[in-house]
Amino acid sequence: MDSPKLHLACPHCGATNRLPAARIDDAPVCGRCSQPLLAGQPLELGDADFDAVVQASAQPLLVDFWAPWCGPCNAMAPAFKQAAKALQGQVLLVKVNSDDNPQLSARFGIRSIPTLVRIEQGRETARQSGALPAQAIVALATR
Template sequence: MSENLHVVCPHCAAVNRIPDARLGDNPGCGQCKQPLFTGEPLELGQADFDRHISRNDLPVVVDFWAPWCGPCRMMAPTFHQAAIDLEPHARLVKVNTEVEQQLAARFNIRSIPTLAVFVQGREVARQSGALDLANLKRWLQPHLRGS
């Protein structure tokens, strides 16, 4: 029997119930009809962060970054590739700490880039510093849905 998972739409933030077995079938949002998985990291801010972190049954991987940060810019293509490779087993999101200073303070972000994994609203892992794709995937593997 397939379990239903809650997946927050990256476009309209509606919470969708999707059978676990259908995650790989490119499901669409019941409200806005757009794809639930885009292969792109989702930019989140104060207004939508909590909904995505707490209402997704998928692990949410957050890249706390800033545009002036060299290692952050260096890691951006890697994080983008990880979104392509790891969806629908995880949702990858980015938080610009320059714009979202309250979120950065709330999660005690002291250096960037910092990656954090949230499962059902709770932070379960954290890694500071840029990673290459192989090490990023290795670090995330224990937290991915269906792995």
């Protein structure tokens, strides 16, 4: 059976790339410009592709449940990106829009946003609600 396909926008040229979820840990590069697709950027996932990435990745994941209307979520976004750069190759940072992905939000019991959930080998290993600075995000991700 084929691995579900992720659609990743290249942070360098904007091209959309289809990537089998099973290759998420393979340092994928853009088909157009050959630059790294993840390049220390958070990966946006949702109800349709979240489980495939969790199952395929050997790296721990740190998931940011957020919403576009949330002030603290927007205030934390630059720190989350900064942490993604610092943790590149060690922890995969993921953003899940809780408004657009109600099944994931319900499954993880998200009651407030932003909420960060650390997942390792398919199991939740840590959780923190509220906006955090980059160094606290890194500390949570590397517990």
